Amino acid sequence: SKSQTLLPPSPFALPIIGHFHLLGPLIHQSFYKLSLQFGPLFYLRLGSVPCIVISSPDLAKESLKTHELSFISRSQFIAIERLTYSSSLAFGPYGPYHKFIKKLSLNEFLSSRSVSNFASIRTQEYVRLLRLLAKKAESGEAVNLTEELPKLSNNVIAKMMLGNSKGSSNADGRDEEARLVVREVTRIFGEFNLSDFVWFCKKLDLQGFGKRIEDTHRRFDTLVEKVISEREELRKKNTKNEGGNGGEEVKDFLDILLDILEKGSAECEEVEFTRVHIKALIMDFFTAGTDTTAISMEWALAELINHPKVLEKAREEIDRVAGNRRLVVESDGPNLPYVQAIIKETLRLHPSVPMIPRKSVQKCNIGNYVIPENTMLFVNAWAIGRDPKYWENPLHFYPERFLAPLSGGGDGASALDVRGQHFQLLPFGTGRRICPGLNLALQMLPALLGAMVQCFDWKVVVANQKHTNGDERVLEMDERPGMTTPRAHDLICIPVARFDPELYP
Numbered sequence: 001s002k003s004q005t006l007l008p009p010s011p012f013a014l015p016i017i018g019h020f021h022l023l024g025p026l027i028h029q030s031f032y033k034l035s036l037q038f039g040p041l042f043y044l045r046l047g048s049v050p051c052i053v054i055s056s057p058d059l060a061k062e063s064l065k066t067h068e069l070s071f072i073s074r075s076q077f078i079a080i081e082r083l084t085y086s087s088s089l090a091f092g093p094y095g096p097y098h099k100f101i102k103k104l105s106l107n108e109f110l111s112s113r114s115v116s117n118f119a120s121i122r123t124q125e126y127v128r129l130l131r132l133l134a135k136k137a138e139s140g141e142a143v144n145l146t147e148e149l150p151k152l153s154n155n156v157i158a159k160m161m162l163g164n165s166k167g168s169s170n171a172d173g174r175d176e177e178a179r180l181v182v183r184e185v186t187r188i189f190g191e192f193n194l195s196d197f198v199w200f201c202k203k204l205d206l207q208g209f210g211k212r213i214e215d216t217h218r219r220f221d222t223l224v225e226k227v228i229s230e231r232e233e234l235r236k237k238n239t240k241n242e243g244g245n246g247g248e249e250v251k252d253f254l255d256i257l258l259d260i261l262e263k264g265s266a267e268c269e270e271v272e273f274t275r276v277h278i279k280a281l282i283m284d285f286f287t288a289g290t291d292t293t294a295i296s297m298e299w300a301l302a303e304l305i306n307h308p309k310v311l312e313k314a315r316e317e318i319d320r321v322a323g324n325r326r327l328v329v330e331s332d333g334p335n336l337p338y339v340q341a342i343i344k345e346t347l348r349l350h351p352s353v354p355m356i357p358r359k360s361v362q363k364c365n366i367g368n369y370v371i372p373e374n375t376m377l378f379v380n381a382w383a384i385g386r387d388p389k390y391w392e393n394p395l396h397f398y399p400e401r402f403l404a405p406l407s408g409g410g411d412g413a414s415a416l417d418v419r420g421q422h423f424q425l426l427p428f429g430t431g432r433r434i435c436p437g438l439n440l441a442l443q444m445l446p447a448l449l450g451a452m453v454q455c456f457d458w459k460v461v462v463a464n465q466k467h468t469n470g471d472e473r474v475l476e477m478d479e480r481p482g483m484t485t486p487r488a489h490d491l492i493c494i495p496v497a498r499f500d501p502e503l504y505p
């Protein structure tokens with residue numbers, strides 16, 4: 001029939017640029033506005049790249065579950081290709097290598113068990129931040145949380161993945177350099193490169209991305225080569241202890257990967273696994289795991305500052321569970337349902353990856369429409385999280401919606417989790433390409449938020465963060481463009497101590 005050959009509805013396109021003229025800097029918001037006009041499934045051409053945008057849970061399910069294998073890949077962009085050594089888990093195609101490395105990452109690095117094994121490393125990092133905040137509180141100084149939170153998540157991933165006491169020294173400022181490189185990579189990934197979208201610009205590099213990409217690639221490669229070579233040396237010296245790991249410490253992911261590189265593994269017989277794959281994986285976890293976790297934490301705290309009653313309720317729960325003689329810790333998580341609900345509510349309104357990006361590997365039908373092979377798919381999780389059809393009072397920050405209602409009613413959100421089973425709430429995506437870091441993020445976020453609320457009151461100081469038009473919220477909640485959704489302005493606050501730092505572990 002005619003409908004079997006139809007593309008989804010689409011706005012008027014211009015020559016060469018296609019629909020780019022319809023997009024503002026916050027692309028998920030532009031897509032949301034277009035969805036109000038063209039419906040929950042529409043078609044765009046970005047330069048010469050065909051795309052579809054989905055903004056309803058039903059169609060999200062149809063594309064990501066029913067047609068999962070059709071939309072299983074991701075688009076290859078010039079910067080991503082180069083900076084991830086064309087071997088990315090996060091951005092690469094789906095196939096035997098992806099299956100192998102994802103399974104390995106989930107089993108050996110990011111499973112609930114592995115994440116628990118590294119709990120003490122994370123506690124050290126939480127306490128390092130809390131001590132800094134306590135110092136600032138003592139001197140009445142402001143602290144820029146937008147700077148500090150990524151340091152924490154970066155350190156956590158570095159220490160879980162690469163270890164911290166394996167003979168590598170930070171005397172040459174390596175941690176700082178690593179953080180700066182990761183920040184630059186994330187920035188480059190989030191910027192729009194004409195060469196990716198307009199076919200005749202492919203070789204022109206009109207915006208000068210090439211040099212930035214090459215410089216950043218060189219800096220990262222130098223760093224990661226040093227880390228891997230030092231570990232290889234240490235392993236040689238230490239051959240008596242299997243894995244060269246000193247026996248008592250928990251094996252970090254780098255040791256596991258080097259074991260496979262040296263001895264092979266039954267499961268990787270079919271795939272090539274080289275030193276380059278190790279480097280790519282390190283890049284993957286730093287870029288996919290650092291900003292996302294820090295941004296979610298920042299939004300959660302900003303929402304609490306804007307909603308003092310929610311903050312007070314969270315604090316009552318924390319004080320009930322941990323009291324005021326010990327710090328709240330990750331293992332308290334299951335006893336903190338209200339704090340957990342705050343995290344879900346934050347991920348609903350501020351998913352740090354606002355759109356799930358995929359690419360079709362074969363032609364398929366969605367609704368009554370035909371989606372050609374090689375079409376980019378954006379599932380707009382940000383828009384779905386704000387749709388009044390699925391959420392009561394969607395713009396209201398109301399964690400209670402995720403707690404069992406006393407007497408029915410509400411939007412039924414109490415039954416929803418964030419693990420990819422419920423298509424109206426997809427902050428971590430779903431299916432075979434679901435975020436493997438979700439266990440880690442869901443361990444860290446409640447514990448860290450809990451500790452920051454338990455230990456401090458928060459005073460907002462910077463003028464451009466504040467509403468001036470009589471809005472009762474204190475902080476503005478605007479977003480900045482990028483691949484993730486950071487806050488437009490840095491979150492700068494003065495912490496006021498309410499917990500004795502002597503009691504930190």
Ligand code: HEM
Nearest residue numbers: 090288289292293296353427428429430433434435437441
């Ligand atoms: C609040 C924190 C985080 C959020 C909101 C988040 C969100 C996401 C989303 C939406 C995807 C795409 C899923 C899909 O296509 O279905 C993704 C993929 C991914 N994430 Fe996360 N993420 C977070 C933290 C982390 C952490 C801590 C790590 C690693 C340590 C990580 C590593 C990855 C990787 C490797 C992928 C690619 C998976 C694949 O393509 O198979 N993420 N994440």
